[in-house]
Amino acid sequence: MRARPNYDLVERIVLRCIAAGNASTFNQILRNAPVNDRTLRVCLEKLIQSDQIYKIGDKFVSRAERNARNIVPSCECPTCEGRSIVANPEISAKFTQFVEIARRAPPFIQDYNQRPVTFDTAWHRALFALQPNKIPPKRVILLGDDDLTSIPFAMLLPDSEVIVLEADKRIVDFLNIVSEELSHDGFSAIEYDARKKVDDRYLGTADLAVCDPSSTLFELFISRCIDLSAKDGAGNILTFVHPTYFVQDIGLQKLFSDMNLVIRAMIPAFNRYKLHDNDICSNQDIVPINSSDKETIAFVESLVMLGVCEDSKPVIVGDLDLNYEELYGETATRRFDKLK
Numbered sequence: 001m002r003a004r005p006n007y008d009l010v011e012r013i014v015l016r017c018i019a020a021g022n023a024s025t026f027n028q029i030l031r032n033a034p035v036n037d038r039t040l041r042v043c044l045e046k047l048i049q050s051d052q053i054y055k056i057g058d059k060f061v062s063r064a065e066r067n068a069r070n071i072v073p074s075c076e077c078p079t080c081e082g083r084s085i086v087a088n089p090e091i092s093a094k095f096t097q098f099v100e101i102a103r104r105a106p107p108f109i110q111d112y113n114q115r116p117v118t119f120d121t122a123w124h125r126a127l128f129a130l131q132p133n134k135i136p137p138k139r140v141i142l143l144g145d146d147d148l149t150s151i152p153f154a155m156l157l158p159d160s161e162v163i164v165l166e167a168d169k170r171i172v173d174f175l176n177i178v179s180e181e182l183s184h185d186g187f188s189a190i191e192y193d194a195r196k197k198v199d200d201r202y203l204g205t206a207d208l209a210v211c212d213p214s215s216t217l218f219e220l221f222i223s224r225c226i227d228l229s230a231k232d233g234a235g236n237i238l239t240f241v242h243p244t245y246f247v248q249d250i251g252l253q254k255l256f257s258d259m260n261l262v263i264r265a266m267i268p269a270f271n272r273y274k275l276h277d278n279d280i281c282s283n284q285d286i287v288p289i290n291s292s293d294k295e296t297i298a299f300v301e302s303l304v305m306l307g308v309c310e311d312s313k314p315v316i317v318g319d320l321d322l323n324y325e326e327l328y329g330e331t332a333t334r335r336f337d338k339l340k
């Protein structure tokens, strides 16, 4: 699912972002030239060493003369920052409450390929998913929730069912405590391993299924989400993928076609992954200091909203007989292994 980026292109885009003034802090560049933080750091280091850019505080500055005639102006909305939705001021207190709750969550672990997004991302996911027709979904099912996206959904949908199916018991226990604290009868988390087929009681019942799988789990999680989704036209799947606008890769589109899923929306750089302390331990890294940016991010992914049709079909059916290594893959943990 993940093609390798063209590093020359990465360098050109990064240089162009900095020269155009569209992006100057580490976070801003990451959103405009979507590579992971490591690739970007190596690229920035090379550009500093070759004297093409320099750093002032947390900003990267180009040494090249600005050529105003040859610069694409930045038209990103400064309020929504490219996500296409803005939280209504009336609900901003709920975001504060969500962050207070989320800070108490168990820390993420390498097992299960966990890698949470920023609180800001989790919050905007729920806002985005509820916007198109503003009809509250009757049942939202999240497959895996280290990002705690179920909490904003539960807070915004007091009369809907919000159900989390998750393999990590620590997250299940935490979410069930939050459900009690919010006095939300319809909010619950259940221990579930996606290798097992979906329990009959959930089959075809979700108006909205949400998952953010790592690459080796992608086909499995989307398949299970199809099983969970209503097939009467109400079903949608909200998921997230490695930037498809940066490397031309037809594989993803083919996969969705094979499953008879409709790509309803795709928003670049919507998903912003938290930069974790361990990520910046290598001494060749340029440690990003982003005093002006809200939460520090490590890399970004696109949001994809998929429509489920009557004839949508999973590519994985029934129980899946895979061991841990086969399921989570060697590459999935390579990033963490490097940091040990």
Ligand SMILES: C[S@@+](CC[C@H](N)C(=O)[O-])C[C@H]1O[C@@H](n2cnc3c(N)ncnc32)[C@H](O)[C@@H]1O
Binding pocket: 111, 112, 113, 114, 115, 116, 143, 144, 145, 146, 147, 165, 166, 167, 168, 171, 192, 193, 194, 195, 212, 213, 214, 215, 217
């Ligand atoms: C797979 S992780 C992916 C994290 C991150 N979005 C990424 O792309 O690297 C997402 C969630 O799925 C859960 N998860 C992992 N394996 C699972 C399984 N076999 N069944 C159910 N949930 C699982 C994790 O605990 C986590 O909460």
